[in-house]
Amino acid sequence: MLLLDNRYDVVKISRNYIGTALYPLQWLAMQPVNVVSNSMVFLEKQQNLSSENKMLKAQNAQLKLQISQQEVRLKSMVNLDNLIQLQKTALPQAQVALIVSSDTNPLADRFVIDKGSHHQIRQGDAVSDEHGLIGQVTSVQPLSSEVTLITSSNAVIPAMVMRTGVRTLVYGRSGSLDLRYFPANASLLRNDLLVTSGMDSIYPAGIPIATVTQAQSGNGSPYYRAQIEPIAQLRNSNFVLVIPQKHGQTAHYSADAAVTNLSSANHD
The missing domain is CATH 1.20.5 (Single alpha-helices involved in coiled-coils or other helix-helix interfaces)
Structure with missing residues (x-):
C-alpha cells in the first residue's frame, strides 16, 4: 500500500509538470480558433x-x-x-387666391390661380401679395385664371414716387423692372418707394411696386439712369390677393393707354 501511494504521488507530480510544459503548445494551438x-x-x-x-x-x-x-x-x-x-x-373687396401652378421655366412670367369667372375674377384685375404688386390677370376661365407678372416685357404700370408724388411709368423688362423716363429735373433718391398712382382703371392707388436701388442724373440726359427692384415676392408666394378694377372696367393695360393717362394727369 505504501508503495502504491508513493507511485501515485510521483504520477501526480509528473502529470502536473507535463501539463505545465504543454500549456504553451495548447495556447498556441488555440490561437487560430480564438x-x-x-x-x-x-x-x-x-x-x-x-x-x-x-x-x-x-x-x-x-x-x-x-x-x-x-x-x-x-x-x-x-x-x-x-x-x-x-x-x-385695406382691401375688403379683394379675394384671396391660391397659386395652383406655375411654369417650369424659372424665367416664366405667369402662373395660374384657383379663382375664375365663377368668382367674379375679370381680365385685367390687379394681383398682389402682402408686400406689393405682383401682376395682372390676363386670361380667365370659369374656375381658374392666368396671371402675368409685372416683370413681363408687356407690362406698363402708372406709378408715382411715394416721397414726392411725382408720377411716372414702370415697365416690365423680361424678368425685372425698368424706370425709363423719370425726368432729371425731379427728385429721385436711393430707397425711394414707387407705388401705383391710381391714374388708370386697373390699379388702385398706393400699392407698392418697387424700391429704387440706384439713381443717377446728369451727363446731358433729360432722364435719370435708375435701377429698381420689385417689392413683392414674385416667385415665392403661395397665396395672392386679386384686386378688382376700379369702376368694374375690363381692360388689358397697354403702353399707349399708360402714356395717354399719364399725359392727361400731368396736364391737369
Missing part, C-alpha cells in the same frame, strides 16, 4: 454598428424632411394670414 472567434464577433459588432448607423441616418433624413415640410407649411400659413389681414383692413 482569432477566428474574435474576428467573427468583431465583424458582427461592425455589421450591427453599420446597420444602426444607416438606420440613424435614415431617421435623421426623415426628421429633416419633416422639419422642412413644417417650415413650408408654416410659411404658407403666415403668408395666408398676412393676406387675410390685409384684405380685411
Whole structure:
C-alpha cells in the first residue's frame, strides 16, 4: 500500500509538470480558433454598428424632411394670414387666391390661380401679395385664371414716387423692372418707394411696386439712369390677393393707354 501511494504521488507530480510544459503548445494551438472567434464577433459588432448607423441616418433624413415640410407649411400659413389681414383692413373687396401652378421655366412670367369667372375674377384685375404688386390677370376661365407678372416685357404700370408724388411709368423688362423716363429735373433718391398712382382703371392707388436701388442724373440726359427692384415676392408666394378694377372696367393695360393717362394727369 505504501508503495502504491508513493507511485501515485510521483504520477501526480509528473502529470502536473507535463501539463505545465504543454500549456504553451495548447495556447498556441488555440490561437487560430480564438482569432477566428474574435474576428467573427468583431465583424458582427461592425455589421450591427453599420446597420444602426444607416438606420440613424435614415431617421435623421426623415426628421429633416419633416422639419422642412413644417417650415413650408408654416410659411404658407403666415403668408395666408398676412393676406387675410390685409384684405380685411385695406382691401375688403379683394379675394384671396391660391397659386395652383406655375411654369417650369424659372424665367416664366405667369402662373395660374384657383379663382375664375365663377368668382367674379375679370381680365385685367390687379394681383398682389402682402408686400406689393405682383401682376395682372390676363386670361380667365370659369374656375381658374392666368396671371402675368409685372416683370413681363408687356407690362406698363402708372406709378408715382411715394416721397414726392411725382408720377411716372414702370415697365416690365423680361424678368425685372425698368424706370425709363423719370425726368432729371425731379427728385429721385436711393430707397425711394414707387407705388401705383391710381391714374388708370386697373390699379388702385398706393400699392407698392418697387424700391429704387440706384439713381443717377446728369451727363446731358433729360432722364435719370435708375435701377429698381420689385417689392413683392414674385416667385415665392403661395397665396395672392386679386384686386378688382376700379369702376368694374375690363381692360388689358397697354403702353399707349399708360402714356395717354399719364399725359392727361400731368396736364391737369
